[in-house]
Amino acid sequence: MAFCKDFNARMQKYKPDTPMSVTIPAFKDNTFEFTVKSSSVSWYLKKAAGVESGSSRTGHVTASKVMLTHIYEIALVKQLDPYCQYKSLASICKSIMGTANTMGIQVVKDLD
Known part of the structure; x- marks a missing residue:
């Protein structure tokens, strides 16, 4: 649930139909980070x-x-x-x- 909230919050500034590159490393302790790159x-x-x-x-x-x-x-x-x-x-x-x-x-x- 936390991932969805964070992801949607970061994607607010981008226009719809714009391809994005997202890298999401997940860790053993159930934490994650994600990096958003432009098209x-x-x-x-x-x-x-x-x-x-x-x-x-x-x-x-x-x-x-x-x-x-x-x-x-x-x-x-x-x-x-x-x-x-x-x-x-x-x-x-x-x-x-x-x-x-x-x-x-x-x-x-x-x-x-």
């Missing part, structure tokens, strides 16, 4: 680009475009993850831009 970068990029999937021919066909502001907003969300909280925002942005590149999503300054 994957690829999910955020597909949502920002408005596409179902990335390019089937990366480097040859562009699936869509996203603006630098989208990259920055995704980086702000990912910075709250336990494993990214000590990384600089610039390095998180570079990582997201690399993921966008491998998905065939072009990062532009302004959408035309």
